[in-house]
Amino acid sequence: MTQPVSIIMIEDDEGHARLIERNIRRSGVNNEIISFQNGTDAMQHLFGADGSGLVQKGNALLILLDLNLPDMTGIDILKQIKENKYLKASPVVVLTTTDDSQEIKRCYELGCNVYITKPVNYESFANAIRQLGLFFSVIQVPPAAT
Amino acid sequence: MTADAQRRRTVVQILLLSAGLLVLTVISAGSVYLVNKARDDAKWVVHTLEVENQLNTLLLEIRRAESGARGYLLTGEDNFKADHEKAVAAIVPALDRITRLTGDNPAQRDSIEKLSAAIETRLGQFGQELEFVRQGQPDKAIALVREAAAANTTATIGTVAGSMIQEEERLFRLRTVNADRSQTFAASMTGIGSGLVVLFALISIWLVRRSARARDNAEVRLRDSNVNLEAIVDRRTADLREANDEIQRFAYIVSHDLRSPLVNIMGFTSELEELGKDIFRRIGGLAGAPVGGPPAEIADMPLDGPDKQLSADFSEALGFIKSSIARMDRLISAILNLTREGRREFQPENIETREFIEGIVASLAHQAAEAQAEIHIEPLPNIVSDRLALEQIFSNLIDNAIKYLKNGVPGTIRIRGRTKLGYAIFEISDNGRGIDPKDHQRIFDLFRRAGTQDKPGQGIGLAHVRALVRRLGGTMSVSSELNAGSTFTITLPINWNASNRNADK
Numbered sequence: 001m002t003q004p005v006s007i008i009m010i011e012d013d014e015g016h017a018r019l020i021e022r023n024i025r026r027s028g029v030n031n032e033i034i035s036f037q038n039g040t041d042a043m044q045h046l047f048g049a050d051g052s053g054l055v056q057k058g059n060a061l062l063i064l065l066d067l068n069l070p071d072m073t074g075i076d077i078l079k080q081i082k083e084n085k086y087l088k089a090s091p092v093v094v095l096t097t098t099d100d101s102q103e104i105k106r107c108y109e110l111g112c113n114v115y116i117t118k119p120v121n122y123e124s125f126a127n128a129i130r131q132l133g134l135f136f137s138v139i140q141v142p143p144a145a146t
Numbered sequence: 147m148t149a150d151a152q153r154r155r156t157v158v159q160i161l162l163l164s165a166g167l168l169v170l171t172v173i174s175a176g177s178v179y180l181v182n183k184a185r186d187d188a189k190w191v192v193h194t195l196e197v198e199n200q201l202n203t204l205l206l207e208i209r210r211a212e213s214g215a216r217g218y219l220l221t222g223e224d225n226f227k228a229d230h231e232k233a234v235a236a237i238v239p240a241l242d243r244i245t246r247l248t249g250d251n252p253a254q255r256d257s258i259e260k261l262s263a264a265i266e267t268r269l270g271q272f273g274q275e276l277e278f279v280r281q282g283q284p285d286k287a288i289a290l291v292r293e294a295a296a297a298n299t300t301a302t303i304g305t306v307a308g309s310m311i312q313e314e315e316r317l318f319r320l321r322t323v324n325a326d327r328s329q330t331f332a333a334s335m336t337g338i339g340s341g342l343v344v345l346f347a348l349i350s351i352w353l354v355r356r357s358a359r360a361r362d363n364a365e366v367r368l369r370d371s372n373v374n375l376e377a378i379v380d381r382r383t384a385d386l387r388e389a390n391d392e393i394q395r396f397a398y399i400v401s402h403d404l405r406s407p408l409v410n411i412m413g414f415t416s417e418l419e420e421l422g423k424d425i426f427r428r429i430g431g432l433a434g435a436p437v438g439g440p441p442a443e444i445a446d447m448p449l450d451g452p453d454k455q456l457s458a459d460f461s462e463a464l465g466f467i468k469s470s471i472a473r474m475d476r477l478i479s480a481i482l483n484l485t486r487e488g489r490r491e492f493q494p495e496n497i498e499t500r501e502f503i504e505g506i507v508a509s510l511a512h513q514a515a516e517a518q519a520e521i522h523i524e525p526l527p528n529i530v531s532d533r534l535a536l537e538q539i540f541s542n543l544i545d546n547a548i549k550y551l552k553n554g555v556p557g558t559i560r561i562r563g564r565t566k567l568g569y570a571i572f573e574i575s576d577n578g579r580g581i582d583p584k585d586h587q588r589i590f591d592l593f594r595r596a597g598t599q600d601k602p603g604q605g606i607g608l609a610h611v612r613a614l615v616r617r618l619g620g621t622m623s624v625s626s627e628l629n630a631g632s633t634f635t636i637t638l639p640i641n642w643n644a645s646n647r648n649a650d651k
Contacts, residue, residue: 122412
């Protein structure tokens with residue numbers, strides 16, 4: 001990555017977060033990973049105290065989003081990110097256990113860039129995350145300013 | 147109203163009708179009897195009148211005979227004599243008739259005897275008178291007439307006849323009164339009887355109207371309760387539907403949420419496995435290093451003794467954990483798929499069933515060839531249904547048929563179809579290993595299987611198929627014996643109807 005890109009991970013399950021982080025690291029991605037275990041904290045960080053998203057102006061962000069959160073659904077977060085003028089250009093990767101086709105369709109319609117279902121089989125899981133890491137290492141992420 | 151009151155009313159109704167019938171019978175019998183009696187009475191009245199009539203006739207004839215005789219005596223003309231003789235000839239039959247008519251009355255009989263005696267005497271006198279005239283001794287005849295007048299025979303006859311007439315008049319009065327009474331009695335009996343019948347009829351009508359009213363009320367209540375019942379059924383159906391949806395949602399959420407921790411368990415177990423490998427490599431390195439020296443760099447030192455055992459135990463435990471997790475994951479996926487199927491909306495379309503099944507069979511051709519199975523498709527009725535659901539149903543059943551053939555026996559699988567009362571009936575039969583009748587229910591249960599467990603499977607297929615068939619508005623059954631093949635029968639509606647559960651969600 002040419003710019004320092006921050007990876008924002010919104011994942012309520014600590015175990016999942018740890019496994020994801022480990023496998024991303026294993027693929028050689030050394031970017032800062034900021035994790036959040038609930039939607040409220042994540043929203044606070046992304047949109048700032050005023051909720052405008054101005055705080056992220058000029059930052060390059062890559063968002064890893066779980067759909068099942070204790071306090072809100074990931075879909076709401078996705079929607080708000082894609083409606084915010086500072087954040088809408090940031091790539092969003094939905095990484096969740098849901099493999100419902102309706103849900104997947106909905107996410108892509110709302111502007112999610114990648115949808116990945118977490119496989120229970122750990123090899124597949126690790127493999128998927130590592131490939132995602134490789135993907136992270138090659139994609140260009142625009143800064144969150146327009 | 148209670149059944150008791152109902153029964154009581156019925157009994158009253160029957161009693162009333164019986165009473166009416168009885169009264170009618172009595173009136174009829176009484177009328178017949180009384181009419182007969184009145185006729186008798188009338189006959190007696192007529193009889194009395196006739197007797198009187200005859201008595202008068204007799205007296206008249208006697209007088210005619212007397213006047214004829216006198217005329218003859220005075221004039222000696224023959225036509226008087228002829229008159230006399232005609233009268234005399236009429237007397238005897240008249241007397242006879244009276245005797246016959248009054249034979250029933252002892253008092254009259256006595257009088258008749260007296261009358262007969264007097265008339266005989268008188269007739270004898272007539273005879274003598276005429277005899278004297280014929281012999282040319284009119285004086286003697288006249289003397290006889292005087293004698294007769296003195297003996298007062300004629301008067302006697304008159305008196306006797308008069309008393310008889312009086313007697314008959316008395317009888318006449320009596321009998322008239324009798325006849326009147328009979329008639330009055332008959333009339334009043336008919337009147338009272340008719341009144342009773344009319345009364346019974348009125349009561350009956352009242353009762354009938356009352357029960358009709360009760361019936362109308364009952365009908366209204368019945369209609370109300372029917373409407374109520376429908377409302378209740380609707381409400382219950384809605385409840386059931388809601389409960390079903392709830393269960394579906396529940397199953398979905400539970401299975402979904404169970405998956406999350408499973409990812410962790412599986413992930414960290416794998417991590418642990420890697421860690422274990424690292425640790426045992428280090429142990430091996432340590433064990434292989436010279437005492438006091440640095441540990442060996444190369445990690446591939448073979449373990450020995452208790453260390454090797456520890457490593458094996460470690461791997462075994464992790465292996466069990468991983469295989470259990472994998473199994474649990476398959477089960478959860480199966481439940482998820484089932485609930486997802488339960489929520490999917492059907493898209494009804496016309497299906498050329500035979501072509502459709504041929505497509506499925508073609509996709510299973512590889513398995514069929516491996517199992518040496520021949521699949522025969524007979525002509526099948528076309529239906530309107532959901533293509534995806536049908537595909538799952540038939541491919542599951544045909545796949546099962548291929549999968550559970552008898553080892554070493556070439557398989558024959560037959561797919562037949564027919565229609566009956568708006569339903570298409572499909573049969574998929576094989577000559578495979580069959581299913582024990584005691585397992586016929588079990589094979590449709592989720593995660594349950596039957597027979598020799600020599601084929602891979604989760605026990606999901608048939609549960610899934612049956613759920614689909616039900617959602618399509620059909621039914622499904624199996625008939626099979628162990629080692630005698632199986633026949634699965636699916637009944638599906640030919641036309642798609644809105645009541646299929648598609649409309650629910």
